Every structure is written in structure tokens, then in C-alpha cells.
Amino acid sequence: MRDDTSSKARLQKPLISLKTLVICIPMASVITLSLLLLFLSPLPATLSKPPPINHLPHPKIGVPKPPKPPNGSTQQNPNDVSPLIQSACNSTQYRTTCVTSLMKTTFPTPNPLAIDIVLASMDLSLESLKTAQSMSKTILDSSSGNINQSSAAKNCLEFLNYSSMRLSSSRNQETVKTHIKDVKAYLSGSLLYQYDCWSALKYVNTTSLVNSTMAYLNSLMELTSNSLSMVYALDFYGADTTTWKPPKTERDGSWGSFGGGNSAFHGKKGGFGGGKKGGLRDGDGGFWDEKVVLEGMKVDATVCKDGASGCLTRVQDAVDGAPDYGKGKYVIYIKEGVYGEVVRVGVSKRNLVFVGDGIGKTVITGSMNAQQPGVSTYNTATVGINGDGFMARDITFENTAGPNSHQAVALRSDSDLSIFLNCEFLGNQDTLYAHSMRQFYKSCRIEGNVDFIFGNSATFFQDCIILVRPRQLKPESGETNAVTAQGRTDPAQITGFVFENCLVNGTQEYMGYYYKKPKAHKTYLGRPWKQYSRTIFVRCYMDVLITPEGWLPWSGDFALSTLYYGEYGNSGPGANLSGRVPWSSQIPLERLSLYSIESFIQGDRWITGG
Incomplete structure (x- = not known):
């Protein structure tokens, strides 16, 4: 069973290849040191993917009509x-x-x-x-x-x-x-x-x-x-x-669907304040220490492989032991080791914090995939998070289902105001399911091939490394893939993906295949999973594997007049705009602040502690 609504046949060639991992990255913009305090602070008080070959038609909401409207209304002039x-x-x-x-x-x-x-x-x-x-x-x-x-x-x-x-x-x-x-x-x-x-x-x-x-x-x-x-x-x-x-959307010339307007209910028209004019937050308030810092943090539960000294041996046991609807942070320290388990953070488990010993050291791994009977893309996640205010740092989340297993999610987040710092997400098709609500990823590493960053959340990726890995069992024959598949279905939804100061490249293995046969290996920044898909790249480095066209249609002209794919200030051989598809956009400088952390996900309230 699948849980998406797309109509396009799966891409038939393998995805992206990488260059070597020795890459020059632009100076990363960073969040203020107060981000660290979030691990001790509660939330503010107010606060599937396509089948591999033949997809069913994308639905038009409202068609067909039910025999009787849900409210039981009658016809009236x-x-x-x-x-x-x-x-x-x-x-x-x-x-x-x-x-x-x-x-x-x-x-x-x-x-x-x-x-x-x-x-x-x-x-x-x-x-x-x-x-x-x-x-x-x-x-x-x-x-x-x-x-x-x-x-x-x-x-x-x-x-x-x-x-x-x-x-x-x-x-x-x-x-x-x-x-x-x-x-x-x-x-x-x-x-x-x-x-x-x-x-x-x-x-x-x-x-x-x-x-x-x-x-x-x-x-x-x-x-x-x-x-x-x-x-x-x-x-x-x-x-x-x-x-x-x-x-209306950006394609209609409107820039107010997620920023401000002119009502008495919010601030200035067209934006949300904060940051430099026309730009994104540049971290001028301080630097984030990306080392594992446990000093000053009260560890509420510890998970380890050997069960020594009172440690729990399963991550799920630590999650289950957390209080329901907790207002303060509940810190689970997961010691170095490979934990082969499916983890679910239920909606009642709020404000949980996973802290590991580092990428590649603390690993949570699974292999569920959508080829299994009764398993949808949503269900394949090795780690699935529904409790709001979730945080994780220094952990690898992995799905090892393999390139021929189709949809296989490493991590799915439905957690509003969720934060991932220095984490790694490894998979093939559908690695990271940023499914819903508002999310923030900083200094993370994401690997995959087909649509491997997807969902319908409002998500900001900052200083992340995005790597394409070989897709087919015989990748030397060539492949075509997209990095993102954002799934906004309604023009009023505040959702979309924003990438700032990220690196888009391929793994060393992929780039080896790419350089041998560059015309056979095509990688695109994204394709429109749903009608109002929105994806933004700002000041990112795009290596040679990104095609000149930049963006890939889903099926025919579906969503090409309603999506918004914007770029600004990117660099690298894959960032040349001269060959871009006509339905992509260059973001006007005066509108750039609308895609800031402050405006797009209201991050000044819950990321910087401001």
C-alpha cells in the first residue's frame, strides 16, 4: 500500500553521483549560541511518496463530490x-x-x-x-x-x-x-x-x-x-x-502566504522582521559549538548496548519511559553503538531530546520498505516522530533497505518545532520524510537518491551536506533523479523547503560513475510532488552533477504553473542559471527575507530563544 497521490512513473535511471568528498564549502552562516539553551528550555506556550512505476492520478480536491456534504447543508440562493x-x-x-x-x-x-x-x-x-x-x-x-x-x-x-x-x-x-x-x-x-x-x-x-x-x-x-x-x-x-x-502564491506575484500582511494581527507587511534586509539570518549573534556538550544538561535516561550500570538497551524503552505531555526537556543519552530497532515517538511524548556520541558512532538503523505487504511509505521510517518539540544531535538515522526496495525512510518527523543538529540521515529512495509542521536542520548530512528529501512541512536546512548516492545495482548504466520532492497541496499552506548555505554533491562512489559517463547521470534539485510544491535554494554550493535545467517535471505540465522553485546567490558549476527551466525563478533580493528562519518557520521564537 502506498500513501501518496502522484501520477508520474518512477524515474527510470539511477540518481546522482558525487564528486570527491574533499569539497570547498562557503563560510557557513550559523545560529546564535543561545541555540544550545534550547536543550534545556520548553516550547513556547502557543505553540507518499510515489510508487516506483505507475502512479495514480493526482487528485483535485473536491472531486468527486460525496453524496451529501459533510455538514448536511442544503442548497440556498x-x-x-x-x-x-x-x-x-x-x-x-x-x-x-x-x-x-x-x-x-x-x-x-x-x-x-x-x-x-x-x-x-x-x-x-x-x-x-x-x-x-x-x-x-x-x-x-x-x-x-x-x-x-x-x-x-x-x-x-x-x-x-x-x-x-x-x-x-x-x-x-x-x-x-x-x-x-x-x-x-x-x-x-x-x-x-x-x-x-x-x-x-x-x-x-x-x-x-x-x-x-x-x-x-x-x-x-x-x-x-x-x-x-x-x-x-x-x-x-x-x-x-x-x-x-x-x-495567491509567488507565481501569482503575491509574497504574503507565509510572511506578514497589513492586518492588525501581525507586524509589517510582507515580512517578519529580523535578519538583514533582503537576506537570511547570518549568525552574527555568535557561533554554535557543534561538539557534543553534555555538561549542564540533566540526562534523564541513558541507552547503551551492554545494559551496564542501569542503562536501557533499547531506545524505544527510553522513549516509553518519558512523561506524557512533558513541559520541560527530557534528555535521552544514547551511547555509541548500532541500535537495530524501529523507534516511535508518540504524540504525547513532547520535548524529547536524543543526544548521541556522534555521527557514525550512535546509529539507529532499520530496513522497513514499502515493498512489504501492508507497509506504506509513512510506516517504513526507522525513527518516526510525532511529539512536538523534539530535538536530536550527533546521531545517525539509517534505513538499509537498499536501492531496489523503493520507498524506505530513515527518519520521519511530524514534530512541530523540531530541531536536528549534526545528525546524519542515510538511505536511498525517500531518506528523510520531513512530513509536516515546522522543522529545522543544522549542520546535518543527508544521503539518498530518489526524492530523498520529501514531505509537506515548512522546513529550513542550514549548513547541511546533501549527497547523492548510486541508485541502481548497476549504476554505471546511468540514472536520473531529484534531490527533493516537496508536497504542498494548497496555496494557503505555509509549507516548503528552504536550503541555506548547503552543499549539494554526490558521494565519492557516485561521482566516480558520473565522471566516467556524465551525460548518463542526471541530478535535479527537485520535482513537484504536489500542485503547489515550493523549494528554495539560497547561497548553496552546487557541484557539477546538477543538470543545467536544474529542476525536473513530475509528469507532463503538472504543477509547472503553480509551483515555486526559487534560487538566489548559489555558487558552483551546478548553479549556473542560464540553462534553467523557464518555470523556475530567481528570487528578488527585496523578497529574500521572506525565506529567512524568522519569517518562514518563526524560528526567532523557538530556535534562538529570542
């Missing part, structure tokens, strides 16, 4: 609806759904405020989620003897639970007023999980029950998309609903 609701619904992609659902809502006053309409829209999604969960449970109960359908239904229930959690976090008037960027992040995640449920069921759609559930999910996604669009409008245009318009 939009002219009979409150002008306030009509104008608010002008901001959405699914206006008819918006109007017909909200017209039945009872508001506290005859003339509801913009925020009242937004919260009512969220309530409709939450109520409809309950029905979707019930329908998914019915599928699970009827799946005896069908391992693929049973697995899909279990995943669907898990996704909808996460969707409900994120949506519930959004539905708070004070949070909407004071932390609207958090609300946009939560709603972006909620919509993602509904989509993932739809996608999981798509591959087992052989019964009327599954089909009707998928149709219901389509309408549920319309409701949630509308909520997200209205929050976008409230943030960007302010409380006057007559000014609201549907969400």
Missing part, C-alpha cells in the same frame, strides 16, 4: 446569505461549499466579526472530522483478512486524529488574534493529514464504502481548505472581509 459571509467566502477556493455550510451557522451577533466567521468555519471542519473518523473505523472493522486495507484504515485513523488535534489547536480566538502564524501552521498540517487519509484509501479503493469515504474526505478537505484560506486572508488583508481574496 447565495443572495439570501449574509453579505459578511459572502465576502468572507470570497477568500476561499471553494466558495459554494463555504457559503452553503456557513449559512446554517448561528453566530453570537447578527453581524459577526471576521474572526467569528473564521472560527465557525473551523467548527464545521471539526464536526465533519468526527464523521470521517467513524467511516474510517467502519472500513477497519470490515478489513479482516485484507492486510493492505487494514493498514490503510489504521493509517487513516491515525492521520485524522492528528488532523483533529491540529485543528483543535487552531480553534481559539486568542490564538488567532495573537499567534496567527501558528494557526496557519496548524491548519496547514490538519489539511495535510486529511489528504494523507484520502491518499491511503486511494490504493485500496475496491469497495463502495471506501469510495464513499474518499468522497466524504474530499468535501472535508474543502471545508478545511476554506478555513485555512480565511485565516490567510485575515492575516494578510485584515479584519475587513470586503477586501478578502483567495490565496
Whole structure:
């Protein structure tokens, strides 16, 4: 069973080759020394991939329609609806759904405020989620003897639970007023999980029950998309609903989907403050000491291979022993050794910190892959993280499934405000699944081949080394691959990948094949997994293995007019822009700060301790 929705056949040639590992890297920009304090500080209070050959069509949200809208609304002339609701619904992609659902809502006053309409829209999604969960449970109960359908239904229930959690976090008037960027992040995640449920069921759609559930999910996604669009409008245009318009993207000439707007709910229009004008954070507040530092940190649990001195022998045992919904950091020290186990950090295990003895010394390894019965890409992760506020440093995460095993994830993160420092991620296809929410990777090393950095999170990669490894068992024949596959499905989602001051190259083995036959080995920066895919490279070094075109289509012209693939100030033989595909972009200098740590993932609040 697969958990993605793509339509393109798998790339048929192997991926990237590397040059030698002796590479000149531009001076890394770094986060302030206060980043270290995060290991002792709690979070702020407010706070699949394509099958190998033939993919099913990318769905158009809202098609097909369910037999009955999830809110049970009836048809009514939009002219009979409150002008306030009509104008608010002008901001959405699914206006008819918006109007017909909200017209039945009872508001506290005859003339509801913009925020009242937004919260009512969220309530409709939450109520409809309950029905979707019930329908998914019915599928699970009827799946005896069908391992693929049973697995899909279990995943669907898990996704909808996460969707409900994120949506519930959004539905708070004070949070909407004071932390609207958090609300946009939560709603972006909620919509993602509904989509993932739809996608999981798509591959087992052989019964009327599954089909009707998928149709219901389509309408549920319309409701949630509308909520997200209205929050976008409230943030960007302010409380006057007559000014609201549907969400636009950089390709439409709009730069406000993740930065600021002109409303009273946030700061200056078009940005989030911080950093130099037009630039990214340059670390002028200090340097991060990348050595393992345990002094001053209270270790709450220790894992070691021999079990000596009271150590636990399994990482999962240490995770299970952590308190539920902890407010302070819970530090798990994992001593040097190779730990062959699947680790799951549940949603209740918040603020966990994994500290190892260094890359290649502390290794957590597994080999699950999507070729196994009942296993989706989501399930293949050696380490899967759902608890918010997770941190890890000085650890290797690995999936050894091999280049012919298709999707096989080393690490999956659904942890909001998660941080990875000096970590290594090793795999082939789908190595790092930055699945959802806001994430930060600093001074990490990521190896893989097919779409090996993917997901629909808002993730910032700083000072990372990204290496392509041989893809096929006989890589000398040639290969074609993409480094990233970002999966934004909605123009109002705040998600995307930003790479700053990173090195993009190939492993020494790969580059050996590349130099022997350079025209047969093609590597691209990314390809659009979903309709509104967004990936940014700023001041990165790109070696010769990156093709002149830079970016690869997914299938035909899918997403080429809606994606945003931006570059600025990159260097190296693979950074020449003269041959780039026409649907990629050069980021205007005056817009560059929108992709800063501060603006893109609000990192000044939770990374620097500011």
C-alpha cells in the first residue's frame, strides 16, 4: 500500500553521483549560541511518496463530490446569505461549499466579526472530522483478512486524529488574534493529514464504502481548505472581509502566504522582521559549538548496548519511559553503538531530546520498505516522530533497505518545532520524510537518491551536506533523479523547503560513475510532488552533477504553473542559471527575507530563544 497521490512513473535511471568528498564549502552562516539553551528550555506556550512505476492520478480536491456534504447543508440562493459571509467566502477556493455550510451557522451577533466567521468555519471542519473518523473505523472493522486495507484504515485513523488535534489547536480566538502564524501552521498540517487519509484509501479503493469515504474526505478537505484560506486572508488583508481574496502564491506575484500582511494581527507587511534586509539570518549573534556538550544538561535516561550500570538497551524503552505531555526537556543519552530497532515517538511524548556520541558512532538503523505487504511509505521510517518539540544531535538515522526496495525512510518527523543538529540521515529512495509542521536542520548530512528529501512541512536546512548516492545495482548504466520532492497541496499552506548555505554533491562512489559517463547521470534539485510544491535554494554550493535545467517535471505540465522553485546567490558549476527551466525563478533580493528562519518557520521564537 502506498500513501501518496502522484501520477508520474518512477524515474527510470539511477540518481546522482558525487564528486570527491574533499569539497570547498562557503563560510557557513550559523545560529546564535543561545541555540544550545534550547536543550534545556520548553516550547513556547502557543505553540507518499510515489510508487516506483505507475502512479495514480493526482487528485483535485473536491472531486468527486460525496453524496451529501459533510455538514448536511442544503442548497440556498447565495443572495439570501449574509453579505459578511459572502465576502468572507470570497477568500476561499471553494466558495459554494463555504457559503452553503456557513449559512446554517448561528453566530453570537447578527453581524459577526471576521474572526467569528473564521472560527465557525473551523467548527464545521471539526464536526465533519468526527464523521470521517467513524467511516474510517467502519472500513477497519470490515478489513479482516485484507492486510493492505487494514493498514490503510489504521493509517487513516491515525492521520485524522492528528488532523483533529491540529485543528483543535487552531480553534481559539486568542490564538488567532495573537499567534496567527501558528494557526496557519496548524491548519496547514490538519489539511495535510486529511489528504494523507484520502491518499491511503486511494490504493485500496475496491469497495463502495471506501469510495464513499474518499468522497466524504474530499468535501472535508474543502471545508478545511476554506478555513485555512480565511485565516490567510485575515492575516494578510485584515479584519475587513470586503477586501478578502483567495490565496495567491509567488507565481501569482503575491509574497504574503507565509510572511506578514497589513492586518492588525501581525507586524509589517510582507515580512517578519529580523535578519538583514533582503537576506537570511547570518549568525552574527555568535557561533554554535557543534561538539557534543553534555555538561549542564540533566540526562534523564541513558541507552547503551551492554545494559551496564542501569542503562536501557533499547531506545524505544527510553522513549516509553518519558512523561506524557512533558513541559520541560527530557534528555535521552544514547551511547555509541548500532541500535537495530524501529523507534516511535508518540504524540504525547513532547520535548524529547536524543543526544548521541556522534555521527557514525550512535546509529539507529532499520530496513522497513514499502515493498512489504501492508507497509506504506509513512510506516517504513526507522525513527518516526510525532511529539512536538523534539530535538536530536550527533546521531545517525539509517534505513538499509537498499536501492531496489523503493520507498524506505530513515527518519520521519511530524514534530512541530523540531530541531536536528549534526545528525546524519542515510538511505536511498525517500531518506528523510520531513512530513509536516515546522522543522529545522543544522549542520546535518543527508544521503539518498530518489526524492530523498520529501514531505509537506515548512522546513529550513542550514549548513547541511546533501549527497547523492548510486541508485541502481548497476549504476554505471546511468540514472536520473531529484534531490527533493516537496508536497504542498494548497496555496494557503505555509509549507516548503528552504536550503541555506548547503552543499549539494554526490558521494565519492557516485561521482566516480558520473565522471566516467556524465551525460548518463542526471541530478535535479527537485520535482513537484504536489500542485503547489515550493523549494528554495539560497547561497548553496552546487557541484557539477546538477543538470543545467536544474529542476525536473513530475509528469507532463503538472504543477509547472503553480509551483515555486526559487534560487538566489548559489555558487558552483551546478548553479549556473542560464540553462534553467523557464518555470523556475530567481528570487528578488527585496523578497529574500521572506525565506529567512524568522519569517518562514518563526524560528526567532523557538530556535534562538529570542
